Amino acid sequence: MPRIVVTSVSGELLRNLWVPNAELVRRVVEMIESMPDHPLYIDGEELPPEQRASLLYQATEVRDASSRLTRDLAPADVKEALGVLAMGLEEMRRDCSELRRLHIHSAREFGLLVQAQNRVVLEEGIRARSLLHQSLDDIDAIDRAVTVAKVKRSLEPPPSAGGRTLMMDTSNDGVMNRVNNLWQGRHEGRKK
Secondary structure, three states, X not given: OOEEEEEOOOOOEEEEEEOOHHHHHHHHHHXXXXXXXXXXXXXXXXXXXXXXXXXHHHHHHHHHHHHHHHHHOOXXXXXXXXXXXXXXXHHHHHHHHHHHHHHHHHHHHHHHHHHHHHHHHHHHHHHHHHHHHHHHHHHHHHHHHHHHXXXXXXXXXXXXXXXXXXXXXXXHHHHHHHHHHHHHHHHHHHOO
């Protein structure tokens, strides 16, 4: 905290103050205005006359500006400015409410769009699964038909040539043996 000292011309102590930094300029101007002819010391150093004049000039300029400001801002102007501010706040509130409504609406539409897309994907998956099962059933049916055709061919008697009976072809014996073994393997437990 700086120290302000005011003395008389002969050196007699008139004022001795410890002032916070924030109030230093205001207090120095007060001392200069109240005791204009006396020397003023700040922390032991005398304030030169040029700085005294500069501080007084700046203080009068600040006072004039503040008085013009209070004179120019009549209560009607302040009320008008507050009214404009209130209208601006109300408009901002309406805009914010509209923005919130649009945000909720667009989020809802986006959710519906995602649900529709998920439904399409799900339906496509169900259709693909149905086609897969149908294809597997068709493959099983074809496989059974081929097996039945092979078994029938192996069980048919060979065609007769000119009224004579031909010997049975032994190449089908292997198929017959396999069919017979399969049948016995399936029904073996039933014999007991």
